[in-house]
Amino acid sequence: MPNVEIFEVGPRDGLQNEKHLIPVSDKVALVNCLSGAGFRRIEVASFVSPRWVPQMADSADVLAQITRTDGVRYAALVPNLRGFEAAVNARADEVAIFASASEGFSRANLNCSVSESLERFVPVADAARLAGIPVRGYVSCVTDCPFDGAVVPDDVVRVVAALRDMGCYEISLGDTLGRATPERIAAMLGAVSQEMPADRLAGHYHDTGGRALENIDASLEFGLRVFDAAVGGLGGCPYAPGASGNAATESVHAWLLARGWQTGLDHDVLNAAAQMAQAMRKGNT
Ligand code: HMG
Ligand code: MG
Numbered sequence: 001m002p003n004v005e006i007f008e009v010g011p012r013d014g015l016q017n018e019k020h021l022i023p024v025s026d027k028v029a030l031v032n033c034l035s036g037a038g039f040r041r042i043e044v045a046s047f048v049s050p051r052w053v054p055q056m057a058d059s060a061d062v063l064a065q066i067t068r069t070d071g072v073r074y075a076a077l078v079p080n081l082r083g084f085e086a087a088v089n090a091r092a093d094e095v096a097i098f099a100s101a102s103e104g105f106s107r108a109n110l111n112c113s114v115s116e117s118l119e120r121f122v123p124v125a126d127a128a129r130l131a132g133i134p135v136r137g138y139v140s141c142v143t144d145c146p147f148d149g150a151v152v153p154d155d156v157v158r159v160v161a162a163l164r165d166m167g168c169y170e171i172s173l174g175d176t177l178g179r180a181t182p183e184r185i186a187a188m189l190g191a192v193s194q195e196m197p198a199d200r201l202a203g204h205y206h207d208t209g210g211r212a213l214e215n216i217d218a219s220l221e222f223g224l225r226v227f228d229a230a231v232g233g234l235g236g237c238p239y240a241p242g243a244s245g246n247a248a249t250e251s252v253h254a255w256l257l258a259r260g261w262q263t264g265l266d267h268d269v270l271n272a273a274a275q276m277a278q279a280m281r282k283g284n285t
Helices: 010-017 024-035 059-065 081-089 103-110 114-131 153-166 182-192 212-221 249-258 267-281
Strands: 005-008 041-046 073-077 094-100 135-140 170-175 201-205 226-229
Touching (some): 010 041, 010 267, 024 059, 059 073, 073 081, 094 114, 103 114, 114 135, 114 153, 170 226, 226 249
Parallel strands (some): 041 073, 094 135, 170 201
């Protein structure tokens, strides 16, 4: 039985940053391969403005064409009610709402302040509860913001508490810029875990500074057991200049196994998916 879960975000957080438009059939092939690797949750889509993130404009087609595997939940990011309704129509199994701990990134990513974004998410969370759809929350910039610099833990705590109060079943803590250190992750988790128990938190660490795996270690010590990762180390955020991809799923998997954790993932299928993802990045498919 897995005792640490990797939440695969490559088809969304990874691919959203690719400049060349990737065909739906390639995205579907990647998701289908990942479905065979043993993930319980895969983020495959994003119902945001196509003007803001053109790569995700075909999200409904991706969700319509994938082969759904029993026991896998296919997730979608939604910025507002319109996105939520599109995700429901496309039969997303769960949705994610996403706020920032810092004002600069909130403006760049959502074109509004942190408090305005939280107000906008309340009706989304209410609609999801009525529809019986689980809602995951993201907090970006939990240690550093590309625009505002260092972020203090209290600012993360406030957003975590708001998302928790909206009913998010889990909150994913994003080192969007990928510059965090284990010490700063520990300081942030020390504050956040006062508001939300560690078994309802996930680590979402981009790897710009090459310390994502150590940040996972620091988080394991706090009791976190879910980590977001992108197969092939794809991605970044188009609204976080200077940020690189998420920790690569295959590296996180190997790192966890070497420390005696179980992920329940199939090594060979994972490597096949990683090769597929890297070929898509280069436009080689
Ligand atoms: P806005 O320009 O302030 O709002 O954008 P708007 O209401 O004027 O909408 C702009 C256009 O988008 C309009 O179309 C709307 O109709 C349309 P136009 O009149 O220009 O033709 N629109 C939509 N279209 C499709 N689906 C929708 C939707 N909503 C509006 N749901 C908005 C505000 C929130 C829409 C915009 O800022 C947006 O889409 N932002 C999303 C940015 C994004 O996706 N960023 C990447 C994901 S976040 C991330 O990667 C971080 C994470 O990984 C964690 C971490 O690493 O930290 C999660
Ligand atoms: Mg991210």
